[in-house]
Amino acid sequence: MKSLNPKIPKVSITVILTLILLTSGFLSVLSINLSTAQSNNSEITFIKGSSGSTFVDTFNTFKSSYANAQTIISLVYPWLLMFSPDMNSLEPYLATSWDINLLNHTAIFHLNQNAKWSDGVPITAQDVVFSYNTYMQPWSHLKKWTSSITSVTALNNYTVKFTITGISFELLAIDLPIVPYHIWKNVNLTSYSGFSSGSTFVGGGPFLISSYTPSQSVVLVKNPNFWDPSLTPHVDKLIFQNFASSTSELAALESGEIDVAGISITDIPSVKNNTNLAIVGSPGSADHYLVFNQYPNGSGNPTLRDIHVREALAYALNISYLIQLGYKGYAIPGVSLVNPGNPFCNPYLKPWPYNVTLANKILDEYGYKYGSNGIRESPNGTPLIFNLWLPSGFTTDINLAPVMVKYWQAIGVKVNVQVFDSATLSALEVAYKHDMVIWDWNSMPNWPSELYVHLTSSIPEDNDAGYSNHTYDMLYNELMNATSITQAKIIAYEMQNLTYYALAYLNMYYPEYLTAYNIQKWTNINTSVVSQAGIFGFAPGIWNYLSVEPKTQVTPSEITPMSPIIIGSIIVIIVIILAVISYIVYKKKQSKKGKL
Amino acid sequence: MKPKEFHIYIYIGKKALYAIITVFAIISFNFLLFRILPGNPIEVLYRGAQLSPSAIDALYKQFGLNQPLWIQYFIYIKNTIIGNLGISYAYQLPVIDVLFPAIINSLILGIPATILGIYIGIWTGKIAGWKRNTMTDNLFTNISMILWAIPGYWLATLLILLIVLTGGVLPVSGMYTPGINYQSFFYRLIDLLKHLVLPLIVLTLLNYGQYTILMRNSLIDVTNEDYIISAKAKGVPDYLILNKHAMPNARLPIVSMIAINLGYLVGGLILTETVFSWPGVGWLIYSSILSRDYPVLQGAFLILAISIVISNFIADMIYLYLDPRIRYG
Numbered sequence: 001m002k003s004l005n006p007k008i009p010k011v012s013i014t015v016i017l018t019l020i021l022l023t024s025g026f027l028s029v030l031s032i033n034l035s036t037a038q039s040n041n042s043e044i045t046f047i048k049g050s051s052g053s054t055f056v057d058t059f060n061t062f063k064s065s066y067a068n069a070q071t072i073i074s075l076v077y078p079w080l081l082m083f084s085p086d087m088n089s090l091e092p093y094l095a096t097s098w099d100i101n102l103l104n105h106t107a108i109f110h111l112n113q114n115a116k117w118s119d120g121v122p123i124t125a126q127d128v129v130f131s132y133n134t135y136m137q138p139w140s141h142l143k144k145w146t147s148s149i150t151s152v153t154a155l156n157n158y159t160v161k162f163t164i165t166g167i168s169f170e171l172l173a174i175d176l177p178i179v180p181y182h183i184w185k186n187v188n189l190t191s192y193s194g195f196s197s198g199s200t201f202v203g204g205g206p207f208l209i210s211s212y213t214p215s216q217s218v219v220l221v222k223n224p225n226f227w228d229p230s231l232t233p234h235v236d237k238l239i240f241q242n243f244a245s246s247t248s249e250l251a252a253l254e255s256g257e258i259d260v261a262g263i264s265i266t267d268i269p270s271v272k273n274n275t276n277l278a279i280v281g282s283p284g285s286a287d288h289y290l291v292f293n294q295y296p297n298g299s300g301n302p303t304l305r306d307i308h309v310r311e312a313l314a315y316a317l318n319i320s321y322l323i324q325l326g327y328k329g330y331a332i333p334g335v336s337l338v339n340p341g342n343p344f345c346n347p348y349l350k351p352w353p354y355n356v357t358l359a360n361k362i363l364d365e366y367g368y369k370y371g372s373n374g375i376r377e378s379p380n381g382t383p384l385i386f387n388l389w390l391p392s393g394f395t396t397d398i399n400l401a402p403v404m405v406k407y408w409q410a411i412g413v414k415v416n417v418q419v420f421d422s423a424t425l426s427a428l429e430v431a432y433k434h435d436m437v438i439w440d441w442n443s444m445p446n447w448p449s450e451l452y453v454h455l456t457s458s459i460p461e462d463n464d465a466g467y468s469n470h471t472y473d474m475l476y477n478e479l480m481n482a483t484s485i486t487q488a489k490i491i492a493y494e495m496q497n498l499t500y501y502a503l504a505y506l507n508m509y510y511p512e513y514l515t516a517y518n519i520q521k522w523t524n525i526n527t528s529v530v531s532q533a534g535i536f537g538f539a540p541g542i543w544n545y546l547s548v549e550p551k552t553q554v555t556p557s558e559i560t561p562m563s564p565i566i567i568g569s570i571i572v573i574i575v576i577i578l579a580v581i582s583y584i585v586y587k588k589k590q591s592k593k594g595k596l
Numbered sequence: 597m598k599p600k601e602f603h604i605y606i607y608i609g610k611k612a613l614y615a616i617i618t619v620f621a622i623i624s625f626n627f628l629l630f631r632i633l634p635g636n637p638i639e640v641l642y643r644g645a646q647l648s649p650s651a652i653d654a655l656y657k658q659f660g661l662n663q664p665l666w667i668q669y670f671i672y673i674k675n676t677i678i679g680n681l682g683i684s685y686a687y688q689l690p691v692i693d694v695l696f697p698a699i700i701n702s703l704i705l706g707i708p709a710t711i712l713g714i715y716i717g718i719w720t721g722k723i724a725g726w727k728r729n730t731m732t733d734n735l736f737t738n739i740s741m742i743l744w745a746i747p748g749y750w751l752a753t754l755l756i757l758l759i760v761l762t763g764g765v766l767p768v769s770g771m772y773t774p775g776i777n778y779q780s781f782f783y784r785l786i787d788l789l790k791h792l793v794l795p796l797i798v799l800t801l802l803n804y805g806q807y808t809i810l811m812r813n814s815l816i817d818v819t820n821e822d823y824i825i826s827a828k829a830k831g832v833p834d835y836l837i838l839n840k841h842a843m844p845n846a847r848l849p850i851v852s853m854i855a856i857n858l859g860y861l862v863g864g865l866i867l868t869e870t871v872f873s874w875p876g877v878g879w880l881i882y883s884s885i886l887s888r889d890y891p892v893l894q895g896a897f898l899i900l901a902i903s904i905v906i907s908n909f910i911a912d913m914i915y916l917y918l919d920p921r922i923r924y925g
Contacts, residue, residue, distance in 0.1 A: 052886070244870040245870055
């Protein structure tokens with residue numbers, strides 16, 4: 001069929017009109033400088049990005065488990081003492097002097113008498129006693145941090161006495177946030193969110209919570225009544241902004257929307273190409289381990305209960321190569337659950353070496369002969385075929401898994417790789433259905449707290465290897481009651497010795513926590529801060545939030561506000577254009593009607 | 597009551613009943629779906645937190661997970677009916693407080709994107725259909741096909757990259773600039789519009805293709821009808837044939853597609869919202885899946901399902917109005 005005459009519509013006036021309107025609106029929006037939107041545009045604002053599903057659970061210090069929330073809480077409430085940025089010494093904060101006597105099992109703290117809450121109420125011993133007594137409640141998420149405290153009492157308004165049982169008090173319990181008793185006594189402690197919009201937040205740290213938008217952002221402002229001049233921050237506002245994905249977080253960093261962000265290995269080339277940004281690698285605290293299921297009642301391959309099989313599997317892996325390949329060198333080989341930067345990490349243990357010959361020799365020696373299909377079998381005929389399971393978020397390790405499979409192929413072991421979401425994998429592990437799993441634990445920088453994982457009492461929740469050793473359990477109790485750092489170190493070393501040689505885990509590597517920040521805008525950032533979550537993470541990160549300052553001060557005169565006259569002119573121009581077009585359309589329609 | 601009216605009421609009643617049954621089935625499925633999966637949210641949220649058994653028990657009680665499944669189900673049904681969607685595991689806030697702002701945010705992005713998509717789609721589809729087998733038709737159809745086929749996250753990422761390379765003329769994420777004390781509502785609106793530009797462009801480009809193709813095909817079908825040839829033979833000008841004779845009939849399939857697509861405005865923008873960190877229902881669903889936040893997921897899926905059921909119901913009603921065959925049985 002012949003097509004109809006395509007004379008019309010050559011131009012759709014309405015579409016042009018719409019496009020003009022949209023373009024004008026778009027240009028108007030672009031031209032308006034938002035810095036003028038602020039009531040006080042000379043404010044210095046520092047923005048830290050984060051991404052993922054765990055932004056802020058609660059601002060209730062007794063119940064919070066998320067890293068961002070804990071960092072924010074550390075900034076708005078004071079602690080008794082602070083660790084130095086390198087975590088090697090204690091420095092005064094709320095307590096100006098102290099005496100920790102492990103032989104007498106007492107610790108006495110003298111509080112700063114000028115310290116005040118943001119509402120002007122003095123910070124007293126009552127606040128400290130209330131906070132620590134609450135931390136010691138069974139429902140508190142930080143109870144384990146206070147396990148070395150027997151009691152806490154106020155000797156007077158500004159003196160607090162703790163009865164303690166071990167050195168872990170000094171390392172774990174000393175920097176817990178203190179909350180205002182006069183506020184918190186009136187709330188239900190187990191359900192209180194710690195901040196509610198519309199009410200004035202009362203804190204005692206260098207910052208105060210100003211606003212919170214769930215899953216999006218938390219805005220902190222400088223505490224105008226902060227009582228310690230030596231810890232006064234240089235920025236007026238501190239914003240924690242959350243992103244749905246690391247891709248948009250990186251884009252925001254690169255476009256200058258945010259000032260600092262954690263980045264992944266795959267982001268490195270892009271960040272390195274951006275001259276505005278610098279990358280800082282912090283000593284890794286996440287132990288990426290390979291767990292062998294050796295639980296006697298588990299349903300995994302039983303050959304993994306044989307230490308010789310585990311040894312062969314460990315010798316067959318070239319960890320250094322995996323680090324280079326997957327982590328571009330930004331990871332440190334591990335030896336135990338205690339990260340290599342932690343003073344409690346056993347310095348005498350060395351990463352398992354790569355030695356295929358030895359691996360094959362061990363298997364030959366202990367009767368694991370090759371079957372007809374090229375896979376070894378145990379003396380009772382169980383083939384060395386294992387599952388290797390990984391959580392879906394571990395992208396780099398998932399990419400490395402095929403390489404590991406090839407390493408194990410070289411010793412006659414077949415491994416099938418499968419990826420699960422973390423909840424499913426967790427359920428499978430608790431039921432001991434796995435053979436091998438790669439996962440991680442985050443360890444503390446100054447205390448070997450993660451050694452609890454291999455306790456018999458941690459079966460089944462966290463002890464995914466199913467490792468059980470009475471001596472290890474006894475040593476853990478001794479560790480918690482150690483009366484000196486030296487004694488604690490000796491015990492921790494011995495515990496790591498036991499698990500290292502038993503291959504409860506193969507602690508493969510500790511990837512570095514990579515932080516990228518804008519070096520064109522910001523200075524005075526201490527890149528040697530030791531923290532589990534990078535140089536801006538957790539309590540040690542507070543040092544950087546306090547010291548960071550802009551390279552050039554932003555003054556109101558530098559910003560040219562867009563006058564209402566310009567905005568008005570844009571609107572008038574748009575209206576005139578619309579009127580002219582409408583007139584033309586009207587005239588055109590009139591003439592067409594006339595022709596008909 | 598006249599037979600015709602009776603027939604209409606029966607039709608409406610049937611459709612309404614189907615919608616109610618569908619919603620109830622969705623509510624039940626919604627509950628079961630998240631619980632038949634292995635693992636539980638407490639394990640995920642607090643892995644490695646070294647909580648004491650008392651603290652873990654308290655969390656199970658707080659979220660009602662200590663009850664048998666069938667009791668959890670009845671509590672869920674009862675609470676859903678009275679509008680209580682539970683407490684979010686991850687945010688520790690009532691689900692409705694988390695969900696409601698997200699719905700509004702999704703609509704702020706979704707409505708203009710849909711309107712623009714429909715508008716551009718109908719316009720390009722109309723031209724392509726009218727000028728079929730010409731260069732214009734090929735151009736519009738191919739562009740629509742390409743944009744319709746492109747993965748949304750790829751287009752979004754490309755756009756973000758472009759913005760970053762051009763010095764960040766527009767914000768690439770979020771809905772507002774955090775921490776700004778707006779002097780007036782005007783500045784707040786401007787900030788919102790700036791953040792809206794990129795996701796709006798992406799969604800519009802992704803959306804309009806389907807309307808173009810449908811409009812084009814529908815128009816081609818209609819222009820083959822005898823009454824169009826008659827109109828042409830009578831000397832009716834082409835623009836009148838197109839706008840007064842062909843378009844009213846060609847629009848019918850578009851109407852039902854619009855009605856169905858409107859249902860996806862709430863919760864159907866997962867990829868775009870995730871890439872641009874737009875705090876809508878899509879992002880909420882994404883993050884809640886990662887954290888196994890059952891109450892939020894249940895709430896979000898419920899809202900999504902209800903909006904789709906309602907959209908379908910509306911589409912049925914529009915057809916009742918537009919199509920006499922349904923009215924007269």
